[in-house]
Amino acid sequence: MPDFPNIILYAIPFFIIAMLLELYVTLKQGLKTYETKDAFASISMGLGNVFLGFLSKALVLLLFFFVYDNFRLFTIPINAWAFVLLFFLDDFSYYWFHRISHECRLFWASHVVHHSSQHYNLSTALRQTWSGGFYTFIFWLWLPLLGFHPAMILLQMSISLLYQFWIHTEAIDKMPKWFEAIFNTPSHHRVHHGSNPIYLDRNHAGILIIWDKLFGTFQPELKSVPLNYGLVKNIETYNPIKIAFLEWWYMLKDGFSGKKSASDRIKYLFKPPGWRHDGTGKISNDLRQEWLDAQNTSNSHETKN
Known part of the structure; x- marks a missing residue:
């Protein structure tokens, strides 16, 4: 050794x-x-x-x-x-x-x-x-x-x-x-x-x-987009126990509470954060595409004006 x-x-x-x-x-x-x-x-x-x-x-x-x-x-x-x-x-x-x-x-x-x-x-x-x-x-x-x-x-x-x-x-x-x-x-x-x-x-x-x-996961820092640090939905706590285990609780609650198929329950463990079995959730790719679409629409309006 x-x-x-x-x-x-x-x-x-x-x-x-x-x-x-x-x-x-x-x-x-x-x-x-x-x-x-x-x-x-x-x-x-x-x-x-x-x-x-x-x-x-x-x-x-x-x-x-x-x-x-x-x-x-x-x-x-x-x-x-x-x-x-x-x-x-x-x-x-x-x-x-x-x-x-x-x-x-x-x-x-x-x-x-x-x-x-x-x-x-x-x-x-x-x-x-x-x-x-x-x-x-x-x-x-x-x-x-x-x-x-x-x-x-x-x-x-x-x-x-x-x-x-x-x-x-x-x-x-x-x-x-x-x-x-x-x-x-x-x-x-x-x-x-x-x-x-x-x-x-x-x-x-x-x-x-x-x-x-x-x-294909590289993104340079953009001066035009000042950084907001943290999570999409911040947890708003300084308690170390909560910081360590809150997401575990949320994940297990999402997967094993309510009426869902066995397949959907398992998917809450392996799908990306933000995914929901009923289609109401948004993962990071969805949020990014919405932002890019909004930017393109805004730029298009500015070009026409």
Whole structure:
């Protein structure tokens, strides 16, 4: 078992210093990005994620080792080239985990936590799920099957999580063009946290924005469309317990109350957020298309006038 450090724990002092620095910079810029109750709610969610992470990571490590020891196709050595390859494969896995977490309500139930703040700052990066670690690992199960050592995989997953901390800020407008073209940046990730119809379910990248460009989910930040952060329907609470589990309650209530077919009950677990069995719901694609149609109609009227 390689003796890799728990880099998330070592990074906690850095998180605190970075948040204080961001607060100072944004105040100097005249931006009010922090709200006390919201920030403490985010930090509480982050602490809960760290504590529960000891249990969930132990479970994940056991399952990764079970696959690695019994079913691996190759034995990939622990060296530099293997980490380079793993960097891309892990980031590819993260993209699909993140995208499905927006397109399947079962995964959204845990991921919604991260989008529940109506503010965008470094404390928002700490607003992490308490439940997702126990089942979202399935998107990475193919890596020990290929032959990557489980400890390597967990280390690379932690590196990806650390990278994504710094992009949760309004203090940085744009990075150099070459960087914006390849990597996930504050600008790209602000889009991801936007609740405006044009921004919904876009820019799912972890480290590399190239996956969104390849698979058709990229959306640049538009100066003409100022960002509204949060959810389409915000939950309006700072209670960590509610933040962690409210969507689970809503999902189960939608699926298992009232008169519905067995098929429709199951669909509430796997259809996108906003879907309803009676056709009254609107998913993000519907909201985006309505917005685009309204923009086209408006532009058409302006052209005629």
